[in-house]
Amino acid sequence: MKIQEVRSTAKEARIATHSHIRGLGLRDDGTCEPVAAGFVGQELAREGAGIVVDLIRSKKMAGRALLLAGPPGSGKTAIALAIAQELGPKVPFCPMVGSEVYSSEIKKTEVLMENFRRAIGLRIKEIKEVYEGEVTELTPEETENPLAGGAGGYAKSVAHVVLGLKTVKGTKQLKLDPSIYDALIKEKVSVGDVIYIEANSGAVKRVGRSDAFATEFDLEADEYVPLPKGDVHKKKEIIQDVTLHDLDVANARPQGGQDILSMVNQLSKPKKTEITDKLRKEINKVVNKYLEQGVAELVPGVLFVDEVHMLDIECFTYLNRALESTLSPIVIFATNRGMCTIRGTEDVVAPHGIPLDLLDRLMIIRTQPYTRDETRAILAIRAKTEGVPLDDEALAKLADLGGEATSLRYVVQLLQPAAVLARVAARESVSVDDVEDARELFLDAKASARMLAEHEARYIH
Numbered sequence: 398m399k400i401q402e403v404r405s406t407a408k409e410a411r412i413a414t415h416s417h418i419r420g421l422g423l424r425d426d427g428t429c430e431p432v433a434a435g436f437v438g439q440e441l442a443r444e445g446a447g448i449v450v451d452l453i454r455s456k457k458m459a460g461r462a463l464l465l466a467g468p469p470g471s472g473k474t475a476i477a478l479a480i481a482q483e484l485g486p487k488v489p490f491c492p493m494v495g496s497e498v499y500s501s502e503i504k505k506t507e508v509l510m511e512n513f514r515r516a517i518g519l520r521i522k523e524i525k526e527v528y529e530g531e532v533t534e535l536t537p538e539e540t541e542n543p544l545a546g547g548a549g550g551y552a553k554s555v556a557h558v559v560l561g562l563k564t565v566k567g568t569k570q571l572k573l574d575p576s577i578y579d580a581l582i583k584e585k586v587s588v589g590d591v592i593y594i595e596a597n598s599g600a601v602k603r604v605g606r607s608d609a610f611a612t613e614f615d616l617e618a619d620e621y622v623p624l625p626k627g628d629v630h631k632k633k634e635i636i637q638d639v640t641l642h643d644l645d646v647a648n649a650r651p652q653g654g655q656d657i658l659s660m661v662n663q664l665s666k667p668k669k670t671e672i673t674d675k676l677r678k679e680i681n682k683v684v685n686k687y688l689e690q691g692v693a694e695l696v697p698g699v700l701f702v703d704e705v706h707m708l709d710i711e712c713f714t715y716l717n718r719a720l721e722s723t724l725s726p727i728v729i730f731a732t733n734r735g736m737c738t739i740r741g742t743e744d745v746v747a748p749h750g751i752p753l754d755l756l757d758r759l760m761i762i763r764t765q766p767y768t769r770d771e772t773r774a775i776l777a778i779r780a781k782t783e784g785v786p787l788d789d790e791a792l793a794k795l796a797d798l799g800g801e802a803t804s805l806r807y808v809v810q811l812l813q814p815a816a817v818l819a820r821v822a823a824r825e826s827v828s829v830d831d832v833e834d835a836r837e838l839f840l841d842a843k844a845s846a847r848m849l850a851e852h853e854a855r856y857i858h
């Protein structure tokens with residue numbers, strides 16, 4: 398009996414430094430709200446990103462690529478993550494950093510391929526026969542089992558489980574197999590939960606807690622759902638979102654059928670074996686067949702390659718080709734480099750370290766350095782998110798420093814040390830002095846470079 402729950406292999410984006418960004422902050426007509434969704438300024442880039450989001454949503458952008466280029470700390474990574482938030486959880490978004498391709502165990506192109514497939518989603522719709530409702534009763538009925546006891550004792554085992562399910566229309570009592578009882582326990586089902594059980598496979602899915610049980614003083618973080626409508630026993634459309642990589646992983650073993658159902662079923666069994674090219678081709682074949690039949694729908698997602706200048710010529714050649722495949726996601730690159738040598742070549746210099754033939758395919762969005770006021774507004778938002786109370790003067794001082802420092806990031810990073818210093822001095826909020834002190838303790842890159850130049854003789858060469 399298989400539980401058809403999808404084990405996602407999506408990577409978790411590290412967004413702690415971007416936790417104040419909640420989206421692109423655009424109006425309905427696509428124009429930019431100067432300060433919204435945690436975003437300040439950078440209007441052109443945000444509007445451009447908004448159009449890209451629309452193109453992705455309307456599926457007009459598959460196989461194309463975008464480049465975010467601009468100075469360090471100007472919000473490129475933030476924009477990419479905002480795009481992910483705008484697209485929502487149903488569109489796969491796979492973030493990676495250029496240098497991830499360098500591994501001693503896996504080929505560079507293999508790493509790229511894996512990430513490509515993490516960024517291509519498949520929405521599988523199936524009509525299934527289910528029993529759905531709010532659990533009104535859950536009683537395992539036990540029998541004495543002479544075999545399982547050991548040492549002469551009689552152990553009890555579950556013979557079957559009686560389950561009561563209620564919908565708006567009626568109630569039904571079911572007598573179920575012990576294996577389903579195990580599944581119920583695994584899903585932590587208790588009376589008052591809304592669940593459904595697939596009739597064919599016996600898979601149990603807990604939808605949430607029935608909202609009749611929602612209390613005013615609710616301590617558990619639970620999702621409340623309405624009592625299901627219709628009969629307990631019915632046909633229900635079940636939608637599953639998986640990525641091609643989920644399918645690769647799930648099928649990276651010899652057994653298992655080649656139809657989509659058994660491919661999805663494999664997802665519940667985690668075990669990593671090698672994913673071969675042959676396997677990927679097989680999966681593509683099956684996926685293409687199901688796309689043709691309309692059983693599944695392709696959801697091209699986003700592969701975000703940060704620090705793209707870290708890729709080398711081999712990777713770029715591979716990308717050129719991969720972007721042309723029919724199963725290709727939208728690729729977003731980001732870089733803060735200007736003209737530089739392409740990695741893996743002797744002396745081929747190109748803008749952003751990206752070969753011209755790939756550059757030619759890209760749409761480029763530029764990010765600009767921030768003005769003092771913008772830096773100030775971003776700092777205010779960051780201080781609030783990090784829970785650092787700031788004096789107005791301290792904020793102004795930090796904004797000034799932002800102009801001198803190498804990047805906005807430096808002043809954002811000064812917030813916490815300054816907060817520690819304020820606490821030591823038993824101050825309620827961070828003052829100018831704390832900012833000054835923190836700045837003396839931690840240099841920004843420019844100041845550090847200056848120091849190095851001044852005291853060059855003292856260092857080892």
Ligand SMILES: Nc1ncnc2c1ncn2[C@@H]1O[C@H](COP(=O)(O)OP(=O)(O)OP(=O)(O)O)[C@@H](O)[C@H]1O
Nearest residue numbers: 414415435436437439469470471472473474475733
């Ligand atoms: N316009 C903005 N509004 C609000 N916060 C911003 C904005 N731009 C940048 N930030 C924040 O400033 C910090 C630095 O930005 P980010 O990491 O996106 O820069 P980057 O362009 O990716 O730099 P790098 O080239 O060094 O990777 C992050 O914490 C980010 O969330």
Ligand SMILES: [Mg+2]
Nearest residue numbers: 473474703731
């Ligand atoms: Mg970045």
